[in-house]
Amino acid sequence: MIADGLNDLQRRIIAALQVDGRAPWRKIAEALGEPERTVARYGNELLESGRVVIAAVDHFEHSMILACTSAAGTARLSGEALAQRDDVTFSYLTTGTADVVAEIGYRDNLGELLTTRLPATAGVQSFSAMPILRYFKTIRGWRTGALTETETEALVARTGPDRTEWSLPESRGPKDDELIGALKADGRVSIEALARRAKMSETSVARRVEWLLSSGQFSIRALVDPALVGFEVEAILWARVASYRVEALGNELRQWPEVRYAAAIAGDAQLMVNVTAASHHELYQLLARPAWEEHETLVSTDLIIEARKRGGRAV
Template sequence: MALKTGRTELSDLHLRIIAALQVDGRAPWSRIADALGEPERTVARYGVELLEEGVVTVAAIRSLANRVIVSCECTPGSARLTAQAMTQQEGTIYSYLTTGTSDVVTEVGYSGDLVDLLTLQVPATPGITRFSAFPVLRYFKTVRGWRVGALSPAEERALTPRAGSDDLGASTLAAQGQHDDEIIACLEEDGRANMESIARRTQVSATSASRRVEWLVGSGQISIRALVEPAAIGLPVEAMLWVESPPDRVEVLGAWLRERTEVRYLAAIAGDAQLLVDVTVSTHAQLYAFLAHEMWKGASRVRTDLVVEARKRGGRALAVNRDSR
């Protein structure tokens, strides 16, 4: 398999390295090479190439106490402006332009008052004529748990870190140390930043920096994500599914969807829909086949909106590339 993205033609080894970074974004090249059974020098060269060209980005995302999905309807011609404005909103995790009823769909994390967000901040966003808010109740799967499917179970086990959770709402946030905000800022910019560079920036010892990073990840204060555009790995068709389900079927549907390779994100939400699902596939025919699965009999209604452009993923703003979106 070979996919062309930027200057890099993605080989099977490129895809396996991307998959390895999805499992542990901070894994040293030596550990990835051992797990994949490949020469360390080759793995390091390919990995650096992927990072430098932006095919994959490793970054920390800060855990916030609460998150809400905001679905926006916009004045004609203003959806891109709205999506970009939501990208700049503090706490925005992703911002997508979509087809269907919603012109823009975003996820926003917040620690304070939801009233301020919904009565002051979102209504002031340019282009919005109407919006709906869906608080996130639980994550079945986040992008941290999504895999490109290029590793064997044994390879994935060899790379799985000891600490870190895919459930961003699993625990109450704990008090942070004096330099933790600076350390988090370093990792938000570069999730693979080494301890020496973190120590220099925060003016602590490398040993102290290492301990704090381990605590921040292990306690769920941050999550380290490998961010890759689905289209770059042969999955150009992306859709947001708004699933309405009887209460006694939500858990069953959630458990089934979590294990599907097409699903890169899955959240239980409050509102008219009970589940929000982000699906990525190669073709519209594959999306149709997924939507035609008999398991959907457990849902009352499924609304499908295609993602036509992503402006932000995993807390990172994206450069807009009209040719590869």
């Protein structure tokens, strides 16, 4: 065992679930070259203990980053209030001037959201709203680095890796919402159980779930606290860069293993980046990389001190 309480195989199982959260234990065992019974035992223990959560996350047609300033002593209240919203994907308490940073989705209710609902959020004194213009990476694409390239390739789902673009239909059928709701509660729920719940055949359910995933209606994510897998430091970087350099820098950042999430945003900063590191020294080394200077980037750094919600699930 190691300091974080996980052995090597447990870390590799977590990494496998990051690649495909619905992969059967047999497929994971074959990819890792381990006995299926052992993989299933460790995997189920990780899920039952809540150290890893597999859940569906809805995709919104539009999303924005909220940087909230709370009244004195109410940052945790603000973060929790935002975390309880169904349209909020993540909610972090940070060391910055904005002590809560969150991502919120919206469709046709932006005016009401900005002028009525968000100002009424408990604890929030003021906020800046920065629409997301483009995703370069979501936490669906983050990897802990515990797998080889060959192992990762063997586990990639038929629906593909991280999606950063999607176009949603105007409406979904009631059965679709029912299926996605069940997968939000348990991302590994069996096709058989989904079929019973939706009163559909297993073949129809399997095809529908695959279509919903491949068309970008939602994604399945393995949610794990970075500290559990050795990344004790988590931060938000606000990158200010000339508009013509955003695409190149964003595409470079998506390749960095430390980057969990990167998005181009409208606001004072042009990119919002969520990174992890094993220590403050490693974070410093990341901030000292030549890429920032090459793209003439100014970076402000806020440490994440507590997560109230990750990947659509309150923690």
